[in-house]
Amino acid sequence: MLRTPTGGAGNGTAAPGQRAMSIGTVLLQLRDEFPEVTISKIRFLEAEGLIEPERTPSGYRKFSPADVERLAQVLRMQRDHYLPLKVIREHLDALARGEQAVLPSAGGRGDSGDTRWDQEAGSATAARIGRSELLAATEATEEQLDEWEAYGLLVPASGGSYDADAVTIARLVCDLGRFGLEPRHLRSVKAAADREAGLVEQIVAPLRRHRNPQTRAHAEATAKELADLSVRLHAVLVQSALKVGFH
Secondary structure, three states: OOOOOOOOOOOOOOOOOOOOEOHHHHHHHHHOOOOOOOHHHHHHHHHOOOOOOEEOOOOOEEEOHHHHHHHHHHHHHHHHHOOOHHHHHHHHHHHHOOOOOOOOOHHHOOOOOOOOEEOOOOEEOOOEEOHHHHHHHHOOOHHHHHHHHHOOOOOOOOOOOEEOHHHHHHHHHHHHHOOOOOHHHHHHHHHHHHHHHHHHHHHHHHHHOOOOHHHHHHHHHHHHHHHHHHHHHHHHHHHHHHHHHHO
8 A cells, every 4th residue: 555645756865764666566566557657758757747756866766655656646537537747746736845736637518528427435436527628637739639630540429529548559659759650650559459358349249130139248348358368369479579570
């Protein structure tokens, strides 16, 4: 269980008795809850002023338990509330000052619009978000979003809204962009995903057409399991191919 932070982004020094951690150790601690987090993501959040870990004389980062908890809070607010980093930073800094800050909604829209809020849990429950919410959550520009759509990486609904997966896709495209991979380079990834989805659909389509509700429910569970297996196989095949390439 991560400890609650007692300071803001500048509170990176570990208290007496608390062991400072390397960025690799922090990554391992966060991976259970945030499997998609990377070292580059942590460095990016530091560059954006969300955290300020202590630095050794040789320049290595040393994270306190408060730094790790603050990182987890940032990642949760991005994942669950689709908030831009500036809003997250201001909210956490207000809490660090002891203020009773209310968590804002994406785009400052409160409870209106496409996104509904579960007041008890404080999290987004809607399956779709609007264009402005997507831009706010990913801190992307209109031009970037247009380009992602042009290459088929994101496909809006007829009303212009997006499903919740769009936020994750957009963030991953941005992360890949920091390594020089542009949307045009990702067309093959999208095409491979479409082929895998088509294969799953062939298997479950007869079940989905069945009149029995239990059979249709079984179709959805089967599709989810097949998708998970496909993703795992894809990841292992890529990692295996890279190993071969380095030998």
